[in-house]
Amino acid sequence: EKIRAAVEGDGRTVFSFEYFPPKTEEGVENLFERMDRMVAHNPAFCDITWGAGGSTADLTLEIANRMQNMICVETMMHLTCTNMPVEKIDHALDTIKTNGIQNVLALRGDPPHGQDKFVQVAGGFACALDLVQHIRSKYGDYFGITVAGYPEAHPDMIQGEGGATLEAYSNDLAYLKRKVDAGADFIITQLFYDTDIFLKFVNDCRQIGITCPIVPGIMPINNYKGFLRMTGFCKTRIPPEITAALEPIKENEEAVKAYGIHLGTEMCKKILAHGIKTLHLYTLNMEKSALAILMNLGLIEESKISRSLPWRRPTNVFRA
Ligand code: FAD
Numbered sequence: 001e002k003i004r005a006a007v008e009g010d011g012r013t014v015f016s017f018e019y020f021p022p023k024t025e026e027g028v029e030n031l032f033e034r035m036d037r038m039v040a041h042n043p044a045f046c047d048i049t050w051g052a053g054g055s056t057a058d059l060t061l062e063i064a065n066r067m068q069n070m071i072c073v074e075t076m077m078h079l080t081c082t083n084m085p086v087e088k089i090d091h092a093l094d095t096i097k098t099n100g101i102q103n104v105l106a107l108r109g110d111p112p113h114g115q116d117k118f119v120q121v122a123g124g125f126a127c128a129l130d131l132v133q134h135i136r137s138k139y140g141d142y143f144g145i146t147v148a149g150y151p152e153a154h155p156d157m158i159q160g161e162g163g164a165t166l167e168a169y170s171n172d173l174a175y176l177k178r179k180v181d182a183g184a185d186f187i188i189t190q191l192f193y194d195t196d197i198f199l200k201f202v203n204d205c206r207q208i209g210i211t212c213p214i215v216p217g218i219m220p221i222n223n224y225k226g227f228l229r230m231t232g233f234c235k236t237r238i239p240p241e242i243t244a245a246l247e248p249i250k251e252n253e254e255a256v257k258a259y260g261i262h263l264g265t266e267m268c269k270k271i272l273a274h275g276i277k278t279l280h281l282y283t284l285n286m287e288k289s290a291l292a293i294l295m296n297l298g299l300i301e302e303s304k305i306s307r308s309l310p311w312r313r314p315t316n317v318f319r320a
Helices: 004-008 025-039 057-071 086-098 128-139 166-181 195-207 224-234 240-249 253-273 288-296 315-319
Strands: 014-019 045-048 075-080 103-107 144-149 186-189 278-282
Touching (some): 014 025, 025 045, 025 057, 045 103, 057 075, 075 086, 103 128, 128 166, 144 166, 166 195, 224 253, 240 253, 253 278
Parallel strands (some): 075 103, 144 186
16 A cells, blocks of 8 residues: 555654664574564554665565555655666666556665765666656656655755855755655654754745645664764764753763653654654664653653563562
8 A cells, every 4th residue: 555645644743663674693583583573563564675776676676565465554665866777776666566556755865885875877877857758757646655854954065164054955845845745745854963954844835835745753872872873974963952951961871871862752742743643763673762762752652662672571470
């Protein structure tokens, strides 16, 4: 089934979980166990990333198949243009079509490792817009298509400190509208930590006539170094109060995780208070923070959280 209807919703708040392909077989099996537990909370859909440069193509296809047909969750597969001539793109799309998967997140992808600039591969596509157009022209309405949106503009549009210029930001938005007009059903945003920037982005999209759902991508802070790496790579603005809260606890992993849950909860509360009904959680293949945030928001029931989760295990009972 296509997930657009679930994302548009019936007035109730819905959420979704993103995963990436683990590096080892054991990691893959662990991921499926985790996914199985998380899917019990009824996400609108789950999605699996396409490894940078197409590095995980076969594994992503296999995981997507198992998600859709064994975990039985509506699945969206990411697909990028990096190193992908059109035959490979079509192979991926034909494979998921055969497996009954109807949802694709159409992306350009980052440049291959070691390159600064994205270069179109021979016989391939230059940008996500090309991919959206291709999917629509070759596969008609079979696929639901999602595209990426950047509340702070895509990092390619940002030079130096201080974020994108107004002109770069406007160009990025105009291009996003072209992706939607070419046939995308909805937008998932890049991670952000300044909720006001996201809310302004939604407003700005509406101003230029983007009417589809815009789903905020929420990445709970799990680990201080990982947070710095991701926000550095994505050129994400970090509000000073977050830096101030993290600075004294940055060596204490548990305290950072707890703060990440608190911050994620507050960000989501503010977003929901503005009438947005969909939350997308970048789980980084971990369950604790995503589930804790949803529990704090009253979107999942505590009693349904598996007792087998390490953080739920009543250690004193086991010791007795
Ligand atoms: P595009 O939409 O093509 O845009 C890229 C940049 O080029 C933008 O600045 C845009 O304004 C500009 N641009 C492109 N074409 C034009 C044009 N014709 N005119 C004007 N401007 C243009 N990466 C992975 O490798 N695997 C994943 O699974 C993955 N999942 C992601 C999921 C989400 C929700 C997000 C937000 C990102 C994800 N990424 C993933 C990262 C993504 O591949 C990179 O951010 C990549 O650099 C851009 O992809 P895009 O689809 O946004 O590109």
